[in-house]
Amino acid sequence: MAAPVPIGLKAALLDAVRTKSGMVGTGMLGFLILLAILVPVFAPYDVIKAWGGTDAWQDNPKLAAPEWSEVFSGGKHLPRTIFLTPAGTPGGFLKFRTTENVSDGKGNWNNFTFLGLKKTFGFQADDFPSEMTVYLNTMFTQAGNLSKPPAISVIFQRPDNKNLTLLDDTPRLSTTDINRFPNTKSNAYAVSQPIKDTPSYKILDNLREWLIANNVTTRAEAYDPQFYVQPEVLLFAQLDRSMLSKSTAHVLKGDYSLRIELVGFENTDDANARGIVFGTVFGLAGTDDARHDLLVGLLWGAPVALAFGTAGALVVVLIQMILGAISGWYGGAVDELVQRAADFYLIIPTLPILILISLLYRPSIVAILFILVAFGIVGSTTKVVRSIVLQVKEEQFIEAARSYGAKKTRILFRYILPRVMPYTFALIALTVPAFIFLEASLSFLGLGDPVLPTWGHTLGLAYNNGALFYGFWWWIVFPVVGIIFATIAFALLGYAFDKVLNPRLREQ
Amino acid sequence: MAVLDIRNLIYWYRTRRGAVHAVDNISFKLEQGETIAVVGESGCGKTSTANAILRLLPKNVERYEGEIWFDGQDIMALGNEDFRKQVRWKGISMVLQGALNALNPTVRAGAQVAEPLIVHYDVDRDEAMEQAIAAMKRVGLPQDIARRYPHELSGGMKQRVVIAMALILKPKVVILDEPTSALDVMTQTNIINLLKEMKAAEGLSYIFITHDLGLASDLADHVAIMYAGEIDEIGPADHVFVHPKHPYTGRLLASVPRLRSEDAPEFIPGAPPDLTRPPPGCRFHLRCPVAFEKCGWVAEEFVDRLRLLQATTQGKEGFPRFSEVEARGTQMVVLRADSDSPETLAASFSEFVKSGRETNPFLKSVRSVDAKTKAVAVTLHEGAPPPLIGEEWRAACWLVQEATAHDTIPA
């Protein structure tokens, strides 16, 4: 009554791909494969190897939303990261340096170096930057107590000319460095989250004094232990009482400059500076708390998920198919054995055991794949294939082959398996998502591959770092979308196969 | 008056590859107490015809039109609920193709036979069971069968159960869709005899669907020969089977193996056409040994045939040496040669057509062969589907129209 079922694998494939869901699924899968091919070009594997470290990412803002999310901010212009590049680079800091030798009249000459670095930048965003850091590279001579390290001040100039000195510092060397020539010292001054007992911690006191001097607060108020306003807000806010809370503060738009002054006590002293005013938005997919560009991680998730899912599904389904075919075809004791094995696998709790193994051995992604395969030797595919084989067995062409004396094994491989193949394809397509999600589940629990930033891994980090609670939606949504996109591609393909092979479901 | 009169029944399925013209404008009558056999190769639309009569439609119906007069009423005009109440089983019942699977595996045979009584007449269960047992007795089943499940019955018994079920409401018309094709020969004969008895006893009219001409001739008063969704020939059984008018009927008869005959059975070459794209003109023309100009050849078919011929007679003397052949529209074929000039090719092709006409009927469709500047244009005759001609005994073949303009029933 119903239209015929395409028997060959190729016919089934073609028919399946031609259905609407097949086309959509193929399109989605094609996109993923393209991505998988292009990603290593766009972001080489080295980038991923460096995922665990911090160096590669330190210039990115922390927990920044994707740039395009600005669209939802009600017309607000959100700050991008501003790089204040060192002197000597185009558009970098301007540098003035003079040296002077002054005699104290007793035959001693004091040698001075005066150095100024200045960079002006416009700030036109409607929100405050998320952080600000100044990196200073000072080169000076300090051998024992013979000469003094240079004195540095970092000055912040505002459009309203209410300037302030952020900090004064004398970079001191640790004793082990002292006898190395020339001495250099790199200092990073975290303006926005100064750490106690570092030079930049002075920023807080300088800010207090600045607020008092400009009559924004009383002294008592400013030195109240409860008093705290993020420096990056105060620095970029209009100068009045509203600036004392981020929610009321108004951004002061205009040209700011960062000025660094150095007085050195040798003619050879020198310095260069670099600064970053971190934005609140970044790239296409934002960043996480370790400043990773999430886009890179997300894109790398595609080839990993694809490879893991297909490899696992392929191997498991093929093994299960062969076992199912053998069990259905030979019957008897073999069949009984396979069936009992299926019962056994049904009853042992795979996921808990998998979690246990992952916890004990922290296997790499490849090892996880092997374990999963070991736990999937028999399963639902065995059952499906077995029942198909039992049906096919009764068909006439098998009888015919048998009657002219073909060997059982030969019939199995020549006639039975090819008949089962198309169904196997459907099962593979439907099993891939299961594997992708298994990997994601383990990674989510922090038990996946220790190196690769898979989607599950990213999601787990996001969850554990309170991304839900603080509303870092991009950190959650994109990996979820990635996983769902990949699995839906396969689900649609599997469904298309199902539809072609199962005439009742067909769009006739 | 005919108990069932089907007029211009059209029933197409919708599929992704296009509409399946399973039943394409079919008309026939069934007289009270008679049997009409519907005969044809499998896939020609017999079951679809039966389902269409009982309005047993799947979801993918593309067209379902025509008139079905039953008992003086056009049942096509009935609403679904009325149709269910008045026609199904009460008026027309059916022994489904693959009847052996038509029994619900989880319900006892007796209950299944009794079910129509409960559904249609609201008879209470015990009463219905009693009647069912009686009906089963009439088809030769012992009483205890009623309590058995279908899998506990043999094929022959199941078939009897199904027949008892079909007769339980005493319908006027019973459609028998290949009622014996899954049975062995002995059981087949028994069932056929049973059907004859039941017909005589209960005054039934049968539509007997089969691909087995022997059975058809045994049981039928009238025959309708179906091919590719159409009726090719219809008439009294003893005429159609003895002097078939339609070439297809002739081939069909020749393909039946005979016990007492020297002639080996001849199979009809080729396969029935794809019903999503039934051939234009006479649907049989691709397989018809006597097809000619009018039968509806089109360029595409011509090209296929010519290529096939070229492949099988490659290089033989007299075969025109063309290198390319392609269809232009429906009625023109263009030939090109590498070596010969168009004129030479045209001449050799004309010669070939003339000599090959009898062995290869498709060549008859050539109307003219013209040499153009670079190629040869072969124009084909226009064809048309042949109408069903005749009164009592009708056939749809252009040859029939020419030979017998009026109804001839040989004495």
Add this chain to the structure above:
Amino acid sequence: MGVVRHLAKRALFLTITFILAIYATVVIANGGGVIDKLLKDQIQFELRQRYANDQHYRQLPPEKQQEIFNTTYNATIEARGLNEPFVAKSFRYTIDALQFKLGLAINLHTSDGSRDVGAIIFERLPRTLVLFTVANIVAAVFGIWLGLWMARKALSPFDRGLTVLSVTTFIVPPWVYGILFILLFGFTWRIFPTAGWVSAPPPPQGPITDALPPVIAMGMLFGGFFFNSYVRAKYRRIGYAVMLGGLAVAAAWLIMPYDYYKDIEWHMVLPAIAVAFSIFGSWSYTTRNLVLQVMDEDFVFAARAKGLKERDVLNKYVLRAASPPIVTSLALTLVAAWTGAIITETVFNYPGLGQLFFVAISNFDAPVVVGLTTIYALLLVLTVFGLDLTYSLLDPRIKAMRR
């Protein structure tokens, strides 16, 4: 009789499988002995720490120190049963587990401090049971209803759309929905609590009857629904009335004071929706296909030919034939949901068995892992056997096959 023999055979096989599965879990849960080593190292480390701070001990001569250390160490190992070779121990563990002597947990305990594995499990069992049963039933009822509807409208745009929706939603596990739902309903719109099982501190506790309204509401909704699917059109008004009543009860519950039980129920809504969302598609898709498959059977076709009403064809023939496989998967998914609960419960920080599983595994608390697995496997074995039993007794075909 055949059925009895068949069942006896099945029971025997399932028992063997059960024992094997328990043994496998014992071996794996103890890391094949690796965990013993870990534990021994840990004990050694702890003893060192303890003695390092013990002034009295430090003044003793080294030989004496060593001696004391060794005796304490050996005693501890003995007490913890770590001195036996692993193979011998694995058999003892298995036998204990089979007798449901689940023993004491290594470091997990109930809220009132009991380390009895049985007590730990049964403290949490009801929470998981309630959550997943409710979610599964909601999903099953909704999915089956949707599937029937899709089958009736098979191949229409409606059916195609819903089929694709079903196929694509059930492939995603509940915890992924969980995360999205927490983000949306928990943090963005703040409708539902985002984690846990009860607020801290818990709201005042009323009488247990306060817990009833949602149960009643759900019962009325489903009751009306089932009623309607079995009665003729003219009685369906009653079903609708009952369902409306159910909605009213649900609404009343919403405005009831927020007490202990409502708090617990309110905490269950989001995880239950996540679980239900990830499985209803499997129900609707399977139901649709099964129904269409059965509808295509000759005997169903015959029923229509006989003049049965479509509704009767569906109820008497199709559903009857399609329900055994549906019931099978209902039973199996219900039990299987338990292991699936691990990550879902972890995401929602819901203190049920799944989360217990995860915590036990992370703490290498083998007795708890083995105990959980034993109970889980037992449930599964019983389900499989129960299904077998039911079929053998009900379906004449299977009966015949076994003869």
